[in-house]
Amino acid sequence: MSILVVGSVAFDTLKTPYGERQKILGGAATYFSLSASHFTDVRVVAVVGEDFTAENEAVMNKRGVDTRGIQHAKGKTFHWTGEYGENVNEAKTLNTELNVFETFEPSIPAEYHNSDYLFLANIDPVLQVRVRDAMPNVQLVGGDTMNYWIGGHRQNLEKMLQRVDVLLINDTEAKMLADDSSLPRAARKVMELGPRALVIKHGEYGATIFFRDGQFAGGHHPFRAPALPLDEVRDPTGAGDSFAGGFMGYIASQGEVNRRVLKQAMFYGGVMGSFAVERFGTERLQSLTREEIEARFQIFRELTHLD
Amino acid sequence: MSILVVGSVAFDTLKTPYGERQKILGGAATYFSLSASHFTDVRVVAVVGEDFTAENEAVMNKRGVDTRGIQHAKGKTFHWTGEYGENVNEAKTLNTELNVFETFEPSIPAEYHNSDYLFLANIDPVLQVRVRDAMPNVQLVGGDTMNYWIGGHRQNLEKMLQRVDVLLINDTEAKMLADDSSLPRAARKVMELGPRALVIKHGEYGATIFFRDGQFAGGHHPFRAPALPLDEVRDPTGAGDSFAGGFMGYIASQGEVNRRVLKQAMFYGGVMGSFAVERFGTERLQSLTREEIEARFQIFRELTHLD
Numbered sequence: 001m002s003i004l005v006v007g008s009v010a011f012d013t014l015k016t017p018y019g020e021r022q023k024i025l026g027g028a029a030t031y032f033s034l035s036a037s038h039f040t041d042v043r044v045v046a047v048v049g050e051d052f053t054a055e056n057e058a059v060m061n062k063r064g065v066d067t068r069g070i071q072h073a074k075g076k077t078f079h080w081t082g083e084y085g086e087n088v089n090e091a092k093t094l095n096t097e098l099n100v101f102e103t104f105e106p107s108i109p110a111e112y113h114n115s116d117y118l119f120l121a122n123i124d125p126v127l128q129v130r131v132r133d134a135m136p137n138v139q140l141v142g143g144d145t146m147n148y149w150i151g152g153h154r155q156n157l158e159k160m161l162q163r164v165d166v167l168l169i170n171d172t173e174a175k176m177l178a179d180d181s182s183l184p185r186a187a188r189k190v191m192e193l194g195p196r197a198l199v200i201k202h203g204e205y206g207a208t209i210f211f212r213d214g215q216f217a218g219g220h221h222p223f224r225a226p227a228l229p230l231d232e233v234r235d236p237t238g239a240g241d242s243f244a245g246g247f248m249g250y251i252a253s254q255g256e257v258n259r260r261v262l263k264q265a266m267f268y269g270g271v272m273g274s275f276a277v278e279r280f281g282t283e284r285l286q287s288l289t290r291e292e293i294e295a296r297f298q299i300f301r302e303l304t305h306l307d
Numbered sequence: 308m309s310i311l312v313v314g315s316v317a318f319d320t321l322k323t324p325y326g327e328r329q330k331i332l333g334g335a336a337t338y339f340s341l342s343a344s345h346f347t348d349v350r351v352v353a354v355v356g357e358d359f360t361a362e363n364e365a366v367m368n369k370r371g372v373d374t375r376g377i378q379h380a381k382g383k384t385f386h387w388t389g390e391y392g393e394n395v396n397e398a399k400t401l402n403t404e405l406n407v408f409e410t411f412e413p414s415i416p417a418e419y420h421n422s423d424y425l426f427l428a429n430i431d432p433v434l435q436v437r438v439r440d441a442m443p444n445v446q447l448v449g450g451d452t453m454n455y456w457i458g459g460h461r462q463n464l465e466k467m468l469q470r471v472d473v474l475l476i477n478d479t480e481a482k483m484l485a486d487d488s489s490l491p492r493a494a495r496k497v498m499e500l501g502p503r504a505l506v507i508k509h510g511e512y513g514a515t516i517f518f519r520d521g522q523f524a525g526g527h528h529p530f531r532a533p534a535l536p537l538d539e540v541r542d543p544t545g546a547g548d549s550f551a552g553g554f555m556g557y558i559a560s561q562g563e564v565n566r567r568v569l570k571q572a573m574f575y576g577g578v579m580g581s582f583a584v585e586r587f588g589t590e591r592l593q594s595l596t597r598e599e600i601e602a603r604f605q606i607f608r609e610l611t612h613l614d
Contacts (some may be wrong), residue, residue, distance in 0.1 A: 086488040181393040184536040205512035221609050226531045229491040302528050304611045
């Protein structure tokens with residue numbers, strides 16, 4: 001099965017306690033694609049500028065990612081500059097140059113219209129809605145958003161929420177979106193806005209998936225996947241998008257969506273997130289093998305299973 | 308198998324978003340005892356004042372807890388006053404009246420000397436060391452501490468750490484004790500100070516147990532137990548001590564200590580913590596049945612297990 005992702009392809013300039021990098025390949029759609037590519041066929045819709053090289057694009061193609069949906073526009077590529085302190089869960093944005101991303105108008109190539117799954121990475125909900133409505137036949141839609149859209153673009157965001165099956169956000173975003181400090185209560189309120197399931201990411205504590213009653217075969221109790229206790233988080237950038245890539249990529253590889261598949265997908269999400277942060281940028285996602293992924297899946301199992 | 312706990316028996320005056328209570332039964336040793344009493348025989352060493360009634364003591368006796376080690380001193384019982392806001396993980400202390408607890412000198416009754424397990428609840432590490440040295444034949448020692456002792460009584464605390472097998476603390480305390488912001492690294496550093504295993508409690512995200520290499524049969528990978536996503540945390544007081552009671556109580560009920568038992572104990576710890584916060588004070592721990600405990604254990608399993 002194939003999955004289409006729409007989102008940012010960018011350059012990141014960043015500093016962490018372990019070093020710094022200038023204008024390395026980044027962006028939500030990039031991390032998502034490379035992560036999901038270990039499970040299924042991936043197609044990307046994004047925009048880049050004239051500074052985006054053939055080598056940059058080849059990073060995705062080498063992993064089999066179809067990049068025909070990446071538009072090359074006049075100007076520069078989206079460029080994020082930020083740093084992380086000792087608390088790796090908090091990024092400090094120093095500069096955001098949207099560049100060609102500012103006027104991004106997603107356009108879905110004809111060859112992508114038969115995609116089976118869709119992931120709306122964190123972009124303007126107006127664009128997310130447009131893309132989702134252009135792909136009426138997908139089997140499942142996943143989506144991401146952020147505090148910026150929750151705080152200031154509520155109406156547009158609610159239209160987007162009515163059109164996604166699974167929303168993936170973090171604790172702070174969930175509490176903000178529901179205006180409720182209790183996670184399970186917040187989860188229920190968010191699902192009342194549309195999503196049939198909600199993945200709330202807890203950073204180093206893992207992630208929990210909540211299910212709307214009667215929406216997926218196999219029960220509706222929540223399910224919690226761990227994160228790996230890592231000695232060194234070299235670069236937290238892209239952890240959430242890599243989680244989403246593992247989660248959605250695994251679902252797409254299974255061809256059916258039920259509670260059992262979604263639970264496994266939560267583990268694969270955590271596995272991919274744990275790999276992403278081990279090295280700077282997308283480096284680790286590029287070099288990974290399926291054997292390494294399965295070995296780490298087993299570690300996640302040992303970390304949580306009684307037997 | 309029997310377990311001896313030394314710690315505070317107190318009165319709590321508290322306010323939460325769900326209500327307030329005046330001078331209700333509390334204290335670390337109280338929560339620990341009531342929780343552990345669902346698994347094994349418990350004996351308490353503590354001190355109370357003249358305002359501590361026969362009815363107060365009967366709460367423990369009704370659960371089979373041996374209270375012959377509770378000293379009745381002239382003066383008033385330790386009285387804590389505090390409140391919780393929307394963030395239930397943070398207690399705000401409004402007043403601490405140590406009263407008879409200020410000059411507490413633990414004395415272990417002769418009938419307690421054959422206890423098989425020992426738990427040193429959060430008191431002055433000088434006293435913890437004294438009690439531990441008076442009980443040389445116990446099979447396993449668990450211990451708790453807090454930021455006050457970590458910050459200002461380091462030398463005494465290190466003597467205590469050399470004498471406990473399993474330390475139970477929270478994230479902030481672990482990072483402070485190790486002076487390291489990475490949890491797995493902090494865990495290793497804390498275990499180098501003495502404990503063979505370290506339980507780090509993450510509040511609503513559960514708890515992780517780290518093992519020192521080669522100390523317990525069955526491997527040394529960490530293990531993470533969940534917490535229950537609860538809609539309403541009515542009163543968070545005693546959650547950590549109830550966790551410790553379930554954890555140590557289950558271990559004592561098994562008679563042997565290996566990785567398998569410690570993993571199950573982590574689940575029972577989480578189960579007892581989740582019950583404790585459902586109602587004010589010790590109310591829920593008093594009314595609980597073993598059937599309810601086992602049913603919730605199964606929910607914890609469903610929450611985390613793939614199969």
